[in-house]
Amino acid sequence: MTTTNSQHISQQFEQELQDIRSRVLTMGGLVEQQLDNALKSLKKSDMDLAKSVMEDDRLVNDLEMKIDEECIQIIALRQPTASDLRLVTVILKAITDLERVGDEAHNIAQQTLNLSEMMHAKKSYGELSTLGNHVKGLLRDALDAFARLDVEAALAVAREVQEADVEYESFMRTMLTYMMEDPRTISRVLDMMWSARALERIAAHTHNLCEYVIYLVEGKDVRHLSVEHIEKVLDRD
């Protein structure tokens, strides 16, 4: 192969990796929008918006399958090694997380449909909205860290996910108290709990995105470690 040819192929390959990364970010933007709309639909009891969140599933699923196929094509045709291979295998995993974030947004939208038939949904929503906005912000920041391959930003998000977990636990305890104080609220409060649970899952997927950034940049697999432990592994304090 001539040098020009090989340069040409290498440029093409770089372009393919670039394309696939930007497609992952498109998918990220889509599920971020789904989450935003799901929370809005819950706040405003907007059933049409809730239905549109559920319909967006198809777009997210199609994108997941398309990116997956492209990753496999790249591995087969380009036979990437080292950091390029790491990128492709991380993308294979990250899109599964993103697809599940979309699923959880779908679950929240489903609660909107359930709750809209009931009265007094607003009070509980006020409390859920704090957690909802927090998790939404964390997802956005994690996608941003992923786009910029920014380890410090990823670490900051991972730390905040722990705080969101504490918020989640506290929300669940409050909901339990509501139920016990007024059993007529059981059904409604349960729906709020399912939404909170969906947010907790989204926070966990967000944490995974942060781990991928660290793996891509530092080459260290930090899954299943606490943030404190990760900081030690990375020599941060």
Place this chain on the structure above:
Amino acid sequence: MTTTNSQHISQQFEQELQDIRSRVLTMGGLVEQQLDNALKSLKKSDMDLAKSVMEDDRLVNDLEMKIDEECIQIIALRQPTASDLRLVTVILKAITDLERVGDEAHNIAQQTLNLSEMMHAKKSYGELSTLGNHVKGLLRDALDAFARLDVEAALAVAREVQEADVEYESFMRTMLTYMMEDPRTISRVLDMMWSARALERIAAHTHNLCEYVIYLVEGKDVRHLSVEHIEKVLDRD
């Protein structure tokens, strides 16, 4: 390269793929055992057993990271194509599902620790055990279909996962009735609901395993399709 050398490498590669598949099945057996023990711990209020389920997390996590690393090594060194590449990318995904099954078994074991402080846990467990045994059986059958690359068995499991979903919905409605009838049960019933939810998630991961078998054997990506739709795609009725 001489033919003998190339044959030698090809045999080595076959052996590596075989090893990695058997390691996935070891991981499958481990999470199956975790689920079995988690359900047993719930039934017998056995806190020691529940704790051992939670400790097994580390084994499962280690195995996931080890297999993950091996897959990436195989891609980098062997540059697999076609069905070999499909197998490696499926394994990368399947171990994520298995790891999450382990997480959900951990969640069920956590409920054992919560429930053991309360009275009258046995009655609700009776109803959960039907769902628990069903899902446990499905996971075993899915792992078996994965081991034998048996599409018909995978389809049968996928169909049964739908039935387990119906059972789950019905269990949740029953639990809601209990809570409303006797608000003193709220806290205990909620714990049962979390365990049921964990079982529903395990059933969903089990369904994923079935999709991987179909993808490996038939080369068709059937994610996000209903079982009826999958059967049409495969020309089964």
